[in-house]
Amino acid sequence: MDNIITKHRNFWSCLALMLITTAVFYQVCAYDFVNLDDPTYIYENPNIQDGITLKAIKWAFTAGYASNWHPLTWLSHMLDWQLFGPKAGGHHLTNLVFHVANTLLLFIVLKQTTQRFWPSAFVAALFAVHPLHVESVAWVSERKDVLSTFFWLFTTWAYVRFISRPKIVSYLLVIVFFALGLMSKPMLVTLPFILLLLDYWPLDRISPKRGKASPKYSLSYLLIEKVPLFAMALTSCIVTFVVQKKGGAMEWEHYGLSIRLANASISYLQYIIKMIWPARLASFYPHAGQNISILYAVVSAGFLLAVTMLIFRFAKERRYLVVGWLWYLGTLVPVIGLIQVGAQAMADRYTYVTLTGLFIIVAWGMPDLLAKWQYKKTTLTLSALLVISALSICTHFQLRYWQNSITLFQHDLDVTKDNYVAHFGIAGPLRKQGKLNETIYHCSEAIRIKPKYTKALDCLGIALCEAGRIDEAIPYYKKAIEIDPSFADAKANLALALAAKGDSVANHIQKGHALALQGSLNEAAVHLTEALWLDPNSAQARYYLGQVLVQGGKANEAIIHFEEALRLKPDWVEPMNNLAWLLAASKETAIHNPDKAIKFAQRACELTDYKKPDFLDTLAVAYAAAGDFSKAIETAEKALELCQSSEQNTLKSGIENRLALYKAGKPYIETH
Numbered sequence: 274m275d276n277i278i279t280k281h282r283n284f285w286s287c288l289a290l291m292l293i294t295t296a297v298f299y300q301v302c303a304y305d306f307v308n309l310d311d312p313t314y315i316y317e318n319p320n321i322q323d324g325i326t327l328k329a330i331k332w333a334f335t336a337g338y339a340s341n342w343h344p345l346t347w348l349s350h351m352l353d354w355q356l357f358g359p360k361a362g363g364h365h366l367t368n369l370v371f372h373v374a375n376t377l378l379l380f381i382v383l384k385q386t387t388q389r390f391w392p393s394a395f396v397a398a399l400f401a402v403h404p405l406h407v408e409s410v411a412w413v414s415e416r417k418d419v420l421s422t423f424f425w426l427f428t429t430w431a432y433v434r435f436i437s438r439p440k441i442v443s444y445l446l447v448i449v450f451f452a453l454g455l456m457s458k459p460m461l462v463t464l465p466f467i468l469l470l471l472d473y474w475p476l477d478r479i480s481p482k483r484g485k486a487s488p489k490y491s492l493s494y495l496l497i498e499k500v501p502l503f504a505m506a507l508t509s510c511i512v513t514f515v516v517q518k519k520g521g522a523m524e525w526e527h528y529g530l531s532i533r534l535a536n537a538s539i540s541y542l543q544y545i546i547k548m549i550w551p552a553r554l555a556s557f558y559p560h561a562g563q564n565i566s567i568l569y570a571v572v573s574a575g576f577l578l579a580v581t582m583l584i585f586r587f588a589k590e591r592r593y594l595v596v597g598w599l600w601y602l603g604t605l606v607p608v609i610g611l612i613q614v615g616a617q618a619m620a621d622r623y624t625y626v627t628l629t630g631l632f633i634i635v636a637w638g639m640p641d642l643l644a645k646w647q648y649k650k651t652t653l654t655l656s657a658l659l660v661i662s663a664l665s666i667c668t669h670f671q672l673r674y675w676q677n678s679i680t681l682f683q684h685d686l687d688v689t690k691d692n693y694v695a696h697f698g699i700a701g702p703l704r705k706q707g708k709l710n711e712t713i714y715h716c717s718e719a720i721r722i723k724p725k726y727t728k729a730l731d732c733l734g735i736a737l738c739e740a741g742r743i744d745e746a747i748p749y750y751k752k753a754i755e756i757d758p759s760f761a762d763a764k765a766n767l768a769l770a771l772a773a774k775g776d777s778v779a780n781h782i783q784k785g786h787a788l789a790l791q792g793s794l795n796e797a798a799v800h801l802t803e804a805l806w807l808d809p810n811s812a813q814a815r816y817y818l819g820q821v822l823v824q825g826g827k828a829n830e831a832i833i834h835f836e837e838a839l840r841l842k843p844d845w846v847e848p849m850n851n852l853a854w855l856l857a858a859s860k861e862t863a864i865h866n867p868d869k870a871i872k873f874a875q876r877a878c879e880l881t882d883y884k885k886p887d888f889l890d891t892l893a894v895a896y897a898a899a900g901d902f903s904k905a906i907e908t909a910e911k912a913l914e915l916c917q918s919s920e921q922n923t924l925k926s927g928i929e930n931r932l933a934l935y936k937a938g939k940p941y942i943e944t945h
Contacts, residue, residue, distance in 0.1 A: 310414035324355035337516035371419035378426035392636035404551035411675035417458035424454030474592035535570035600630025812841035867899035886915040
């Protein structure tokens with residue numbers, strides 16, 4: 274009879290958890306995507322929009338796209354797109370389903386390991402409705418949070434099952450679930466440590482006394498038992514570091530160790546404060562950087578140290594305190610900012626698994642604290658209902674900010690300061706609504722806060738152009754390209770802006786070349802540079818600009834443009850000859866390269882059948898620069914034979930002077 278009651282109690286509790294979670298979060302199914310990773314991850318990602326194909330699966334497992342390697346998360350987005358297409362509601366529904374499943378799994382795992390029903394149910398309820406978890410559920414791009422936690426909990430369940438049935442097959446199940454979790458989000462790298470904590474409590478597998486009788490209860494045995502898991506976690510850390518470093522997501526070089534430590538201390542305390550009083554939540558919290566409060570950091574570190582000492586003071590009597598606290602501290606380590614990834618100071622999504630440790634302390638600690646209280650059960654019941662109700666209401670209202678990009682980023686601007694991400698995030702949707710003045714304001718604010726924010730510079734340029742202020746827009750495009758020369762969108766937008774002014778590539782090249790012939794080198798360079806803004810792949814503009822730079826004594830820069838012209842037109846002999854001359858005749862060590870000069874000069878001569886005396890002259894200079902004076906003399910004499918017309922008298926005189934040098938065993942070096 275007791276078993277039937279217990280079974281029914283578990284069923285009704287799971288049903289209640291499912292209903293309350295759904296009731297609080299159901300509204301997300303009517304929400305849109307937001308302009309924060311969702312474009313990059315989903316609706317502007319062609320790899321996602323093909324659905325699940327062999328090509329897509331290969332991409333998911335081999336690409337470090339968006340500075341992440343989480344193939345299972347990509348596959349889940351592909352399946353969503355295959356099922357729901359661009360309708361955001363379906364994508365939100367999937368996140369909600371995983372969140373409900375995680376809530377139920379957490380309850381089941383805690384109940385299974387502790388044999389305590391009500392504390393387990395309370396922890397699951399707190400997990401289900403806490404406002405700090407809104408970001409992980411309401412943000413489609415945070416699928417990796419809910420998906421990885423799903424496998425986190427299944428790994429834990431499989432681990433408990435392995436303990437009761439210590440077989441290889443059971444252990445392999447642990448490894449499989451753990452691998453799936455790591456392929457959803459590398460946040461699971463801390464899970465092996467959490468399993469060790471669970472060995473301490475509630476599984477009671479770490480015991481010095483019992484360890485004397487059986488090594489299975491010793492810490493060393495339990496560490497060895499988890500070696501495969503630690504190895505997998507280490508591999509995931511390495512892969513993640515490489516991918517994020519390659520993708521440019523690492524921001525830790527921008528902040529010294531002291532700043533990172535200070536931010537970590539403050540964040541640890543801030544998460545606790547927001548757990549207790551979840552107000553002024555934002556999708557992006559700007560990093561204070563050099564302006565961080567060292568005093569606040571010291572106070573935060575002192576608080577953490579004091580709590581840690583207090584908890585270990587009662588560790589023997591109440592093991593759950595140590596487990597809950599170390600769970601909280603440990604699971605935050607990968608994202609606390611010691612190795613800064615991204616520009617945020619902290620993020621609500623990082624608490625999705627982390628707060629479970631603090632929830633455990635509350636759920637088990639309150640009954641112990643009120644153990645001798647006459648009205649213990651009534652107080653605990655009413656308090657639990659009050660807390661869950663209050664959190665549910667807060668979450669319901671917090672969710673509303675995630676309706677769309679405008680509601681989300683406007684709220685961020687209301688609750689944070691100098692939030693350049695929010696200013697830029699709201700600018701795009703406002704521009705689509707035709708609110709150009711507001712767009713210009715928000716882009717300008719983003720640039721004021723972060724002057725090298727290239728996307729905001731480009732966005733501001735677009736808004737100014739659409740407002741008919743093309744002359745004002747052009748400098749912003751140029752600045753964005755100067756900061757990031759590979760910024761293709763800014764280059765295209767600049768070309769459109771210049772074209773709208775009536776400028777053209779051919780017009781600028783013609784003017785630049787004419788001015789160069791007149792000796793107006795600075796003006797010529799301006800026009801040729803404008804031509805390259807319009808068309809970076811204009812080989813002709815590259816060549817003429819290279820010539821102007823040579824005349825201006827800037828050989829280093831000229832070489833770059835000649836080489837680029839040859840990349841665009843590999844058999845163009847004029848830049849080939851000019852490049853060879855610079856490499857052979859320059860007196861600058863950084864430029865002088867006779868071997869390379871010979872290759873270019875020989876190729877130019879081959880393409881002109883060795884019939885151009887100026888090209889042969891260059892080849893002779895290159896031979897002499899390499900110390901091969903016999904070939905230099907032979908080539909120079911052949912060049913002289915070809916100088917028959919009166920127009921070539923100047924060239925002939927120059928070759929004769931250089932030939933005399935070769936016969937004296939001296940190379941020709943430019944003296945200017």
